[in-house]
Amino acid sequence: MTALLELEDVEARYGPVHALHGISLTVEEGSVVAVLGPNGAGKTTTLRAISGTVRRSGRIQFAGRPLGRVGPDGVARLGIAHVPEGRGTFSELTVWENLRLGAYTRRGSVEPELERVFTYFPWLSERRRQQAGTLSGGEQQMLALARAFVHRPRLLLLDEPSLGLAPVLVAELFRIVRDLNETEGLTVLVVEQNAHLALQAADAGYVLEAGRVALSGTSDQLRSDDSVRRSYLGY
Amino acid sequence: MGALERLPPPTSLLLVAGAAGLLVGSLRSDVFAQLTVQGLALGAVYGSLALALVLVYRATRVVNFAQGELAMATTYVAYQLIKWGLSYWEAFFATLAIAFVLGTVLEVALVRPVQHRSVIAAVIVTVGLFVLIDGVVNWIWGGDFKYMQSPFGTKTYHLGGVSIARLYVGMLAVVLVSVLLVWALFRFTKLGLAMRAAALRPAESALVGVRVDRMLAIGWGLAAVLGAVAGLMAEPSQFFLDPTLMQPILVYAFAAAVLGGLESPAGAVVGGLAIGVSLNLVVQYVHPITSELQTPFAFAVLLAVLLLKPSGLLGRSEVRRV
Numbered sequence: 001m002t003a004l005l006e007l008e009d010v011e012a013r014y015g016p017v018h019a020l021h022g023i024s025l026t027v028e029e030g031s032v033v034a035v036l037g038p039n040g041a042g043k044t045t046t047l048r049a050i051s052g053t054v055r056r057s058g059r060i061q062f063a064g065r066p067l068g069r070v071g072p073d074g075v076a077r078l079g080i081a082h083v084p085e086g087r088g089t090f091s092e093l094t095v096w097e098n099l100r101l102g103a104y105t106r107r108g109s110v111e112p113e114l115e116r117v118f119t120y121f122p123w124l125s126e127r128r129r130q131q132a133g134t135l136s137g138g139e140q141q142m143l144a145l146a147r148a149f150v151h152r153p154r155l156l157l158l159d160e161p162s163l164g165l166a167p168v169l170v171a172e173l174f175r176i177v178r179d180l181n182e183t184e185g186l187t188v189l190v191v192e193q194n195a196h197l198a199l200q201a202a203d204a205g206y207v208l209e210a211g212r213v214a215l216s217g218t219s220d221q222l223r224s225d226d227s228v229r230r231s232y233l234g235y
Numbered sequence: 236m237g238a239l240e241r242l243p244p245p246t247s248l249l250l251v252a253g254a255a256g257l258l259v260g261s262l263r264s265d266v267f268a269q270l271t272v273q274g275l276a277l278g279a280v281y282g283s284l285a286l287a288l289v290l291v292y293r294a295t296r297v298v299n300f301a302q303g304e305l306a307m308a309t310t311y312v313a314y315q316l317i318k319w320g321l322s323y324w325e326a327f328f329a330t331l332a333i334a335f336v337l338g339t340v341l342e343v344a345l346v347r348p349v350q351h352r353s354v355i356a357a358v359i360v361t362v363g364l365f366v367l368i369d370g371v372v373n374w375i376w377g378g379d380f381k382y383m384q385s386p387f388g389t390k391t392y393h394l395g396g397v398s399i400a401r402l403y404v405g406m407l408a409v410v411l412v413s414v415l416l417v418w419a420l421f422r423f424t425k426l427g428l429a430m431r432a433a434a435l436r437p438a439e440s441a442l443v444g445v446r447v448d449r450m451l452a453i454g455w456g457l458a459a460v461l462g463a464v465a466g467l468m469a470e471p472s473q474f475f476l477d478p479t480l481m482q483p484i485l486v487y488a489f490a491a492a493v494l495g496g497l498e499s500p501a502g503a504v505v506g507g508l509a510i511g512v513s514l515n516l517v518v519q520y521v522h523p524i525t526s527e528l529q530t531p532f533a534f535a536v537l538l539a540v541l542l543l544k545p546s547g548l549l550g551r552s553e554v555r556r557v
Contacts, residue, residue: 051442076444088439090432100425101432105444151443 003061004029004187005050005155010058012042012049019045021211022058027155032181032188034198034219036232037208043191044085046208047157050189051075051082063154077105081153085160087144091133095124095143098132102147113150120176121146138169145176149186156180158190162197170194174201195232199223207232246548250505257512265396270515276403277472278511279410283465284481284488285495285503286414287458292497294434294454295342295350297357301364303485305341306462307478308368309334310470311376313463314383323386327467331460338459339452346455347448372478380475387471406468413464414504417457421500430454483530487514490537496550505549510536 005027012020020042027033035043049056052072060067067075076082081102090098099117103110118125121142127135132143141161148156158177162170178201180186192198199205199219207215207228215225222228261268284306291299299305309330316326345364349356387405391398421427432440433450441447469484470476491510495502510533518526540547 053438053442072438072441073444073446076442082442084439084442088436088442090436090439092435093428093432097428097432100428101440101443101445104425104429147443 002029003027004063005189006059006061007046007050008059008061010046010049010056010060012045012054012056014045014054019054019211020049020056023049023208023211023213025206025213025216027187027189028203029154029187030181030185031203032177032190032201034195034202034205035189035191035208036195036198036205036222036228037214038231040210041208042211043208044159045211047082047084047159047189047191050157051080053082053084076151079152079154080157081148081151081155082157083144083148083159083161085163087140088147089132089135089140089144091131091140093132094128095130095132095135096128098143098147099124099128099150102150103152105151110150113152117146117150120149120180137164138166141165141169141173142176145173149180154187156186156188158188158192160191160193162192162194170197174198177201195228199233249548253509261397266519267516268397269399270519271512272397272399272407273403274512274515275508276406276511277515278491278508279407279414279504280465280469280472280507281484281487281491281511282504282507283410283414283461283468284484285491285507286417286500287461287465288488288492289495289497289500289503290417290454290458290461292492293500294430294451295346295357296354297346297350297361299458300358300361300485301341301368302361302458302462303481303488304365304368304372305334305337305459306466306469306484307481308372309337309459309463310466310476310480311372311381313467314376314381314476317383323384327386330463330467334459334463335456338456338462341459342452342455347451369478376478378478380477382475383470385471386467402471406472410464410468413461417461418500420457426453486530486537487511487533490533490540493537493540494547496547499547499549502547502549506547 003026007023007025009022009024010020011018011022023042023046035046037043045054048054050060050067052067052070052075062078062080065078070078090101099114100110103113106113124143124146132140135143161173174197177188181188190198190202199222202219204218205216205222206213215228257271261271284303287302288299291297291302312333313326313330316329317323321329341364345360346357349360385402387402390401392401421431429445430450430453433445433447434454437447465484466481469480473480487510488507491506492503494509495506514529514532517524517532518529524532
């Protein structure tokens with residue numbers, strides 16, 4: 001396996017506040033990697049540093065290219081789809097328009113892409129003319145995933161997909177993520193509070209604490225680690 | 236524009252009642268019919284400039300006080316091109332292209348640098364731009380009246396007892412076609428979708444790969460094109476060109492934009508038509524109000540809307556579920 005994404009000693013700050021104190025992590029091509037940790041550990045900021053939506057320093061390498069000076073739209077064009085906290089739904093636009101925007105960086109006809117995404121999310125097809133803001137939270141999260149999918153990214157950044165969703169929906173969501181990974185070879189970096197679910201879906205994981213990597217390993221290693229069990233898995 | 240069925244019932248009723256009233260009045264009185272057609276033509280011009288204001292406001296949250304002066308300046312560009320030997324319509328389209336470039340350049344050079352500091356700073360820049368454009372036009376072309384050939388000739392159509400100048404039909408057609416083209420661009424093209432997205436949610440748009448800054452600049456460019464159409468169509472209705480051409484029209488356009496709901500492109504056009512027709516009819520039929528009071532009357536409409544229904548006729552509150 002080769003590394004698709006490498007972070008080395010990445011720092012980020014919001015004004016005077018340091019959010020990341022030198023994060024290093026690697027995401028292998030074709031894998032699902034989870035980022036765990038308590039609130040304020042820098043999980044969301046790590047994703048934002050990758051997509052360029054926060055000021056960052058240190059080395060970020062994607063598919064052999066440094067991302068240090070690339071802005072968010074450039075990062076998206078390089079093949080990274082970032083589904084941010086709050087899902088990034090264009091609530092004023094229709095479902096179809098949201099999906100069309102997801103495929104914004106793609107040239108030519110997007111109809112085949114949309115047809116393909118409807119095989120994963122059949123209900124979206126019937127709702128294509130509905131205003132996205134009127135979807136339920138769960139539906140919006142599915143739409144966000146579908147929007148990222150039509151982008152056909154090499155890397156998907158998912159921020160707290162389970163936030164505010166019913167457990168059944170969360171399980172469904174992770175099943176689809178895993179499915180996309182296995183059948184489409186999509187590489188995923190997912191930030192998640194629900195460590196149990198995240199480690200079930202992921203191949204490897206990183207635990208962040210106070211802007212640093214506290215622990216890393218394969219999902220099995222993390223699951224059997226005592227401190228992870230106590231702090232995040234609750235048994 | 237497909238928007239009618241989504242409107243709240245009082246607004247659609249009001250619009251239908253207004254249209255019906257105009258129709259009945261026009262059937263009963265030839266003068267009323269003439270004034271209505273003329274009012275619609277002038278109103279389309281106000282609507283076009285109002286739409287320019289709305290586009291800029293939606294894209295950058297800036298009320299561009301220089302929109303009218305920019306339109307006036309581009310009309311002078313057309314005047315100059317015709318003087319250099321272009322035909323009217325060659326000059327018309329060349330002017331639209333120049334207006335587009337001018338609009339984008341102004342956004343990039345003057346508005347963008349102050350935009351992120353504060354909205355007030357950007358508004359002050361547009362007020363400064365008003366003065367600047369006015370000064371430059373006076374410096375280049377002088378303040379005296381210039382005369383351009385009328386693009387639609389002087390023919391008059393007669394329908395029964397109603398005489399309608401070809402000028403007004405032409406104005407109405409040119410403005411409405413321009414507005415429809417802009418609407419189609421926003422509604423049906425990938426570029427239009429990206430522009431709407433960039434205006435609504437810049438951060439999320441960047442995440443899907445939209446170059447937000449570029450979209451906002453294009454928005455200013457398109458607004459300048461609509462303004463140029465308004466200026467070029469306002470000139471023949473005034474029969475001469477001078478640097479104050481667009482100043483009253485800017486007030487009518489503000490009234491139209493606010494009446495329609497500052498966020499609503501369709502509202503700006505409907506608001507423009509409503510202001511145009513009502514100004515014409517009020518001056519004719521409401522006795523204390525003469526043509527000297529037209530601009531204050533438009534201002535009164537603006538104030539009344541802001542006080543009574545700040546969201547305007549077609550401004551809708553956002554629908555959102557969490």
